[in-house]
Each structure stands twice: as structure tokens, then as C-alpha cells.
Amino acid sequence: MANRKKIINNNLMIILFTILTIIIFSFPFKNFQNQNDVKMVMGGTYYIQSTVTDENTMIYKNDDVETYYRPSKLPVLNNRNYNISFLDDYYKKDWSKITLPDELFKTPEDMILNYFSILRDAANPEEGKHAGCGTIGHAMTPYPFAYTFLSSPFKEKLSFEQYLESFENILHLNLIKYKEIPVYNNSNTIRYFVEIETIEGSEKSVAYFGYYYGYVDLIKENDLFKISNLEFHGEDYLCAPMHGWAWDAEGVVDVKYGGWCSLVKERYPTQKEDYVKKIYFKGTDDNDYMIEFFQLTNDNDIEIAQYMKTKDEDWKLIKIDPEECLKEKNKR
Numbered sequence: 001m002a003n004r005k006k007i008i009n010n011n012l013m014i015i016l017f018t019i020l021t022i023i024i025f026s027f028p029f030k031n032f033q034n035q036n037d038v039k040m041v042m043g044g045t046y047y048i049q050s051t052v053t054d055e056n057t058m059i060y061k062n063d064d065v066e067t068y069y070r071p072s073k074l075p076v077l078n079n080r081n082y083n084i085s086f087l088d089d090y091y092k093k094d095w096s097k098i099t100l101p102d103e104l105f106k107t108p109e110d111m112i113l114n115y116f117s118i119l120r121d122a123a124n125p126e127e128g129k130h131a132g133c134g135t136i137g138h139a140m141t142p143y144p145f146a147y148t149f150l151s152s153p154f155k156e157k158l159s160f161e162q163y164l165e166s167f168e169n170i171l172h173l174n175l176i177k178y179k180e181i182p183v184y185n186n187s188n189t190i191r192y193f194v195e196i197e198t199i200e201g202s203e204k205s206v207a208y209f210g211y212y213y214g215y216v217d218l219i220k221e222n223d224l225f226k227i228s229n230l231e232f233h234g235e236d237y238l239c240a241p242m243h244g245w246a247w248d249a250e251g252v253v254d255v256k257y258g259g260w261c262s263l264v265k266e267r268y269p270t271q272k273e274d275y276v277k278k279i280y281f282k283g284t285d286d287n288d289y290m291i292e293f294f295q296l297t298n299d300n301d302i303e304i305a306q307y308m309k310t311k312d313e314d315w316k317l318i319k320i321d322p323e324e325c326l327k328e329k330n331k332r
Helices: 002-037 084-090 108-119 143-147 152-157 160-165 249-260 322-331
Strands: 170-181 190-200 208-221 224-234 264-267 271-273 276-283 288-295 301-309 315-318
Touching: 108 143, 108 170, 108 190, 108 208, 108 224, 143 160, 152 224, 170 208, 249 264, 249 276, 249 288, 249 301, 249 322
Parallel strands: none
Antiparallel strands: 170 190, 190 208, 208 224, 264 276, 271 276, 276 288, 288 301, 301 315
């Protein structure tokens, strides 16, 4: 009987030891398995940054929060303070029920700044892409308000659902450049060049900064300025300047207007103020020309307008198509 009890006790000890061993060794094994499930980044195992949030013990700093939002040194221009209380009256209401004060649309500049200020803290997370911790900014609340800035014809072409979808994975938006530019062949439209800095999520739960330049067209509707069209172009940071001349204002003038159009007799020194570059040259027809460019954050120069000096010493807006010059040149 004693031997039987001893055997049972020994078996229990073995079982307990086995269970304890399994428990002890399962933890590192489990962690190892989880590590294998995470994507490799730059040759190393990737971990999501750990964050601890406790609203009961929040510490608010007096620092400018922009320090935490962006790498660019350019000032944020859409800084009109539309906090969440501004949106409360229409919270979760259909955009068609929203009536904003006329003052927001009185001038083209006001409309541009008000529109992008409302969108600044809007966020439309995309499934499978992540950034931030918890609710981001004002989340989806600002979009119906921003949609009311669109003109009636534009809203007929772009439904609110389409408009909302176009903001997927845009989690923060900074307007860093805006300037009125000439419009060819449409005197009823006012056009603004804009450059925008965004924060976007990713599959690796890392927030990325994206840069876009584009154009905002405005028309007057019932004595208020509304958006009649929007156009954006993504900026590439791994192309220029090691791949050709098209990114450089001086190169564009030399190749397109000089080589293709045979129009450049003498190019004068470039004049640059802030991000505006003006290239002047004496034409082979003895007229004076000026091509205006805007420099983007990635240092690409975007052609904005062409001018020729008149006999009255005024700069007249003109339109030369270098592509047509090249076609004619290739025919010879």
C-alpha cells in the first residue's frame, strides 16, 4: 500500500512538473511565434510602438502641438480655429441640413482658408491601415461641413459618398502653400495653387507624411464663393534631381522653350522670392518672355504661367505649347 501511494505521488509530481515546464516554456515560444507573424522591416523584426493612454492622468504641455504633427518647417496656413464646438449644432446631421455663415464664403481667400481649416483635423481611417491611438482629431465629423463648400454643379458630379471616400487614409491635413494664379480662357473662374501636407496610415501602423500640390477652382454662387473643381498631384521624393531636367525651372526653359521651340536667344538670371521662381529670357523674335514656376516641398519646379512683354512694358499672359513645337520640329 505504501509503495502504491509512493508511485501515485511520484506520478503526480511528474505530471505537475510537466505542466509547470509547459507553462514556463510556452511564454517565450508564444512570443517567438508572434514575432514571426509581424512583418520584417529593413531586415529586422518589426514591432508596433507601444503607447499607454489614461485620460484620468493626462499631462498637457504648453508646447505647440504642431511639433508632434509634422516635419516641415513651413507654417501651417489653415489655422483658423474651428474646434469641435463649432460643429456641435449640426453634429451627425446630413450635409444638406447644414447652413454655414455667409462670412465663411465672402472672399476667395477666406473661402480657401476656411475650407482647409475645417478639414485640418478630419480623419477617415482606411481598413487595414493604422496610425495614432484611439479617435484621431475630429474623426468624420468635419466632412459634411466641408462638402457644403462645393458649388451646386460640382456636387451634382461628386456625391457626398464619393467625396467622403476620396479622403480615405487622410488622417490630418495641413495647407502649407496657396496662391492665386492665372486662368486661361475662363474669366468666371478664380484658380488657386495649393500645396498640402497630410498624415496617412499604413499596414505597419506607422504614420507617413504625404505631400500633394494641386489647384482649387472657385466660382461665385449667390454672391458667395464656392469650389467648382479640385485637382491634386502626388509629390515624389525619389525621382528628381537624378532623372532628367523636367523638375528644374531653368532646365525646362532651356529644353522646352530653347531646344523644342527655338525661342530662347538669351536666358537671364533667375529671380526667386520664397517659392516663386521667374525665368526671364530674350526671345529669338526679340521679344522679352517670362515663365513663372512654383517650387514644391520636394524641390520640383511646377510651371504656372507664361508671359510676354508688350510695347507698353506690360506683361501679357500668353500660351505656348512646347509639345506642339516638338512635333513640328520632328516633322522637319
